[in-house]
Amino acid sequence: MSNPDRDPNAPPPIDENPTRDGDSDSRTYFSPAFTPDSPTTLNPNIQSLEYQSLRQQYQSVTRKNQLIQTVGTIFTVITLFIEYFIYHLAKRLNSLVDRIHILRFAGIFGILFFISVLAIIQLVVIHKWNTQVNVQTRKTSKALNQTQISLTRSQYHIIEQIKFIQFLIILTLILSAIFFILYRNYYVIPINTRFPVIFRLYRTLLRLSAFLCLIYTVFEIAQLRVWTKRLKIINRIENRIVEEIPELDELTRILKDN
Amino acid sequence: MATPRKYRSALIIIQSILEELMKSGREGMVKTHIYKNVGLKTSVGEKYLEQLEAAEYLTITEEPWGKERFRLRVHITTKGQKRFQWFIQLSNELEM
Numbered sequence: 001m002s003n004p005d006r007d008p009n010a011p012p013p014i015d016e017n018p019t020r021d022g023d024s025d026s027r028t029y030f031s032p033a034f035t036p037d038s039p040t041t042l043n044p045n046i047q048s049l050e051y052q053s054l055r056q057q058y059q060s061v062t063r064k065n066q067l068i069q070t071v072g073t074i075f076t077v078i079t080l081f082i083e084y085f086i087y088h089l090a091k092r093l094n095s096l097v098d099r100i101h102i103l104r105f106a107g108i109f110g111i112l113f114f115i116s117v118l119a120i121i122q123l124v125v126i127h128k129w130n131t132q133v134n135v136q137t138r139k140t141s142k143a144l145n146q147t148q149i150s151l152t153r154s155q156y157h158i159i160e161q162i163k164f165i166q167f168l169i170i171l172t173l174i175l176s177a178i179f180f181i182l183y184r185n186y187y188v189i190p191i192n193t194r195f196p197v198i199f200r201l202y203r204t205l206l207r208l209s210a211f212l213c214l215i216y217t218v219f220e221i222a223q224l225r226v227w228t229k230r231l232k233i234i235n236r237i238e239n240r241i242v243e244e245i246p247e248l249d250e251l252t253r254i255l256k257d258n
Numbered sequence: 259m260a261t262p263r264k265y266r267s268a269l270i271i272i273q274s275i276l277e278e279l280m281k282s283g284r285e286g287m288v289k290t291h292i293y294k295n296v297g298l299k300t301s302v303g304e305k306y307l308e309q310l311e312a313a314e315y316l317t318i319t320e321e322p323w324g325k326e327r328f329r330l331r332v333h334i335t336t337k338g339q340k341r342f343q344w345f346i347q348l349s350n351e352l353e354m
Contacts, residue, residue: 048283050339054346061348151346152273156266230348237345238269244313251268251309254302 058151062130068219069126073119075216080112082209089202104185111179112209115216118172122165129158162231169224176217183210271296271306272315276342279316279334286333289318307332315341 087105133154183206242248274296279287293303310316315338323329334342 048281051280058346152277155346156270241269242265245309247309248265248268251306252265254305255267
């Protein structure tokens with residue numbers, strides 16, 4: 001005789017005295033042990049094609065974000081190293097005679113250092129978001145019934161971080177502006193041109209560091225636009241749901257009570 | 259206008275319910291499985307499903323189970339699907 005507890009394809013049990021579930025619906029009988037038919041019901045890891053494609057698109061977005069941020073972080077770190085090298089070249093050219101010039105170099109180095117730190121923090125936040133989506137997928141495919149993908153959880157995880165990311169970007173933009181103001185003073189430094197090769201290298205590196213910093217600044221402005229747009233979309237959909245579900249106050253309250 | 263942030267905890271539950279239904283596709287889902295997957299008490303889940311049904315995000319149909327028993331199966335509506343897809347959409351990167 002087939003046991004419906006064990007055989008997922010077994011027909012629903014026929015009982016002359018059905019048990020009623022008073023908690024939910026008087027005509028409804030729920031028993032987690034008896035869960036026949038639908039493959040999605042039996043195995044939560046079998047998902048509809050629509051959901052799968054949505055998940056894949058979401059994953060590609062998180063991966064793309066991480067890639068963009070990684071490239072941006074590499075740019076800032078390279079700029080920092082170039083700056084360090086420029087300082088040594090300027091020293092070699094005997095141009096750092098004045099204390100003010102040394103302070104300028106130190107200031108620019110400090111600013112680039114902070115920009116790099118901010119870029120790394122942003123990368124960590126985005127990496128966590130990306131990992132959350134992808135680790136869930138790996139776990140789900142490895143261990144059935146253990147972990148389920150929740151795009152909602154991932155989405156809310158990043159929503160909570162959007163304000164923080166925006167703050168980091170704005171801070172980066174302010175620091176970049178200070179960098180460019182100070183950068184203009186590089187050319188004021190009295191350079192000893194007795195070493196033409198080193199001098200040319202010095203000028204080239206100067207331009208390169210400014211170029212990399214400029215690219216990163218443009219990239220950050222673009223990112224700020226993207227995150228602001230995302231926040232707007234999220235607010236719009238949440239507002240729409242609030243309008244469509246008038247008793248949301250009560251739903252929130254019963255969650256707190258339980 | 260009410261601030262959505264105030265209702266965030268409820269909105270997370272709503273989106274989680276819609277996500278579970280999206281996963282199940284046309285098959286729909288038995289009520290208790292939704293509660294289990296989202297981690298809701300039956301009494302709380304009932305309230306949520308009631309509100310979501312009123313908002314036309316989902317439909318609840320009764321299906322026979324066995325000789326005399328019935329159970330309730332929940333299906334997501336096109337409106338519910340749109341709400342979830344819109345929520346998951348990041349900028350215009352996810353074209354729906």
